[in-house]
Amino acid sequence: MSTNKAAEASIELAGLIDHTVLKPDASRADVARHCDEALEHGFASVCVNGVHAGFVAQRLKNSAVMTCAVLGFPLGASGAESKALEAAALVKAGADELDMVLDIGALREGDLARVEADIRAVREACHGKVLKVILETALLNDAQKETACRIAAEVGADFVKTSTGFSTGGATIDDVKLMRRIVGDKLGVKASGGIRDAQTAVAMVEAGANRIGASASVAIVSGASDAPAGY
Numbered sequence: 511m512s513t514n515k516a517a518e519a520s521i522e523l524a525g526l527i528d529h530t531v532l533k534p535d536a537s538r539a540d541v542a543r544h545c546d547e548a549l550e551h552g553f554a555s556v557c558v559n560g561v562h563a564g565f566v567a568q569r570l571k572n573s574a575v576m577t578c579a580v581l582g583f584p585l586g587a588s589g590a591e592s593k594a595l596e597a598a599a600l601v602k603a604g605a606d607e608l609d610m611v612l613d614i615g616a617l618r619e620g621d622l623a624r625v626e627a628d629i630r631a632v633r634e635a636c637h638g639k640v641l642k643v644i645l646e647t648a649l650l651n652d653a654q655k656e657t658a659c660r661i662a663a664e665v666g667a668d669f670v671k672t673s674t675g676f677s678t679g680g681a682t683i684d685d686v687k688l689m690r691r692i693v694g695d696k697l698g699v700k701a702s703g704g705i706r707d708a709q710t711a712v713a714m715v716e717a718g719a720n721r722i723g724a725s726a727s728v729a730i731v732s733g734a735s736d737a738p739a740g741y
């Protein structure tokens with residue numbers, strides 16, 4: 511691949527990446543560096559814990575890079591009311607996109623009304639913002655993944671997302687394919703957790719992902735010279 515084509519492919523991949531810093535010990539300096547890297551490389555967003563949402567929104571003001579904040583993270587077990595309050599606070603702080611963890615326990619025990627109510631509460635609290643529903647696929651069987659995708663679509667989420675990066679496994683090609691098959695072109699699919707290089711990121715896109723969540727974003731775009739252009 512020519513140098514120009516490699517740079518082009520890297521830039522196109524960069525635009526799909528949520529540059530993620532979710533470690534509990536992340537400092538403001540770490541978050542500031544991620545914002546600067548996102549501006550430099552043209553990532554889609556900087557994805558942070560709620561405590562940093564306002565800081566990121568200010569730092570990225572007047573840029574094309576969005577502020578993404580997680581909620582009910584990483585366990586998904588805080589309950590609909592708390593998640594809705596969290597969502598409203600994040601919107602107030604300036605978040606453009608919200609990544610919520612669904613109620614995994616309710617899904618696994620088949621309490622689908624609770625799963626739906628949980629997502630709906632957040633959807634209503636962040637009306638007009640992009641809502642991604644994290645399934646935590648490593649903890650689910652295929653039927654549960656399909657059910658989660660259908661409920662997320664019914665409730666009006668914008669994306670389904672594979673993983674938090676804090677559980678027993680991250681994104682897999684098979685899960686991304688399954689999720690894309692269920693949501694069709696109505697919702698986005700975000701692959702996240704364990705994506706560390708350009709080759710894996712491109713494979714996720716080829717499987718149907720149109721967003722990548724990664725803490726290794728800079729390595730991904732720096733090594734993207736083998737990625738085909740067009741993403």
Ligand SMILES: O=C[C@H](O)COP(=O)(O)O
Pocket residue numbers: 530532557673674675676680702703704705723724725726
């Ligand atoms: O939401 C995104 C994930 O936390 C990113 O996980 P990672 O650190 O394995 O890239």
